[in-house]
Amino acid sequence: MSRLVRVELRKMADTRSGLWLLLGLAAITLVIVVVYFVTATQPERTFLHFMGATLGPQGFLLPVLGILLVTSEWSQRTGLVSFTLVPLRGRVLTAKVLAGLLAGVGAIVVSVAFAALATVVGGAPDGFAHFGLVELGKFGILQLTGILQGLAFGLLFLSSAPAIVSYFVFPTALNIVGSLWKPLQDVQPWIDLWAAQAPLFTADNLTDQQWAQIGTSNLIWVVLPFVLGLVRVLRAEVK
Template sequence: MSTTAHTELIRGAAEGGPADSAGPRERFTAPSLARLTKVELRKAADTRAGRWLLISAVLIAAVVAVARALSGDVADRTFAGSLELTMLPLGILLPVIGILLVTSEWSQRTALTTFSLVPHRDRVAGSKILAALVLGLAAAVISVAMAAVGNIVGIVATEADGSWSMSASTLGQALLGQELNLLMGVGFGLLLMSPALAIVVFFALPTVFTILGSMISSLEKTFEWIDPNSAFDPLTDGSMHGDDWAKLLVCSLLWVGLPLAAGLWRLMRREVK
């Protein structure tokens, strides 16, 4: 990250007065949020781990799309069916990239450099969140492209149904689920500030809630409102209806909003070494 420096000469008085002997003076202006977001997107692919995670996500999505087109029930080999499957690997790997995005300053010990160049930590955090949202949108575009390729393969190579029918609502719900899952990873990363710990907690804690909800029958209805897996799952196939939206809102506040807010609070107060 760098700060744009503009050099401004201090001129003399308007009517030939003596020039200021101070000479040139540098005025520093903070980089725009768009520029910081661009930097964060580049950083997401700069590290070996981030680069291979992105490559792996795309390759796995492509393999899943083709496998779906060549196997399974012929009636289910449609664009919508392929898209549902291609978004699954991206939904698993992208939150990990989001975690690495917000923990890199602490794991690579570059926080001092970053916050010296951009002292306003809220701007840095905002750019990281925006970068994560852009990655989520890019992942959705890739999922659509891979699903389209898989559907074409199914039509050409097999007797697949090959239907391209898909409502805008279903696509929007899938994108919303992708973004919420990614923001959840970012929130855990900001809160814990350790990539390994954040990744473990991100995958383990919701799984524990799901297991408890299935084991304790008396709390099954309660866990439907606080278990992120049960609340987010209907988004993947566009089957949200009725109180599913209320459950999604509650779980989003608990699992996305709360970690993000607590993580930002901790970021603003953590000592940089």
């Protein structure tokens, strides 16, 4: 399994799209931190604010990384090789999930490094005071959920273009409809992943109901497509 995970990690940078995505992820994270550093006042240059600034670009790109990790087996025609060398497809898929999570952890480490450096240079009083293990856990939930959702959509569609488009279009459409249609607003946090996860970076302490909403929305947008995609990959004919 460790060898398979190393292979899947290497595959992330084996194609030009994957390599530039990884480089772009690190570069955009750095740019966002620098832009916030330049525009913020000294009291605002805290570790919590710098970490929050990196949520957007990483949350946007990490799911795409998860999608490409799966769909490359079909778009780059490596699936025949992978599933011939390892006929148990479940082992390959497990390695992909572990590699994706490791990539997500790596992205978080990059954010922590850039944010810590900017906080030290910024010289804000008590710059690290309001960021602890709880906040780091919330940050990890947001980023790792995103890459798992990308893996799920990749498994479901097995093609980069429809998977990426569906990942952005369907949740966005639901979010827009929920904000415009009043009857949907009451149930929106239960079915809209974006709305359910918003308290993770806006509220200090989440209620039991908010945690339940995060759970149900993840079942709809992460677990369900992952299970359907898993069944499809295990049963699909590899040509």
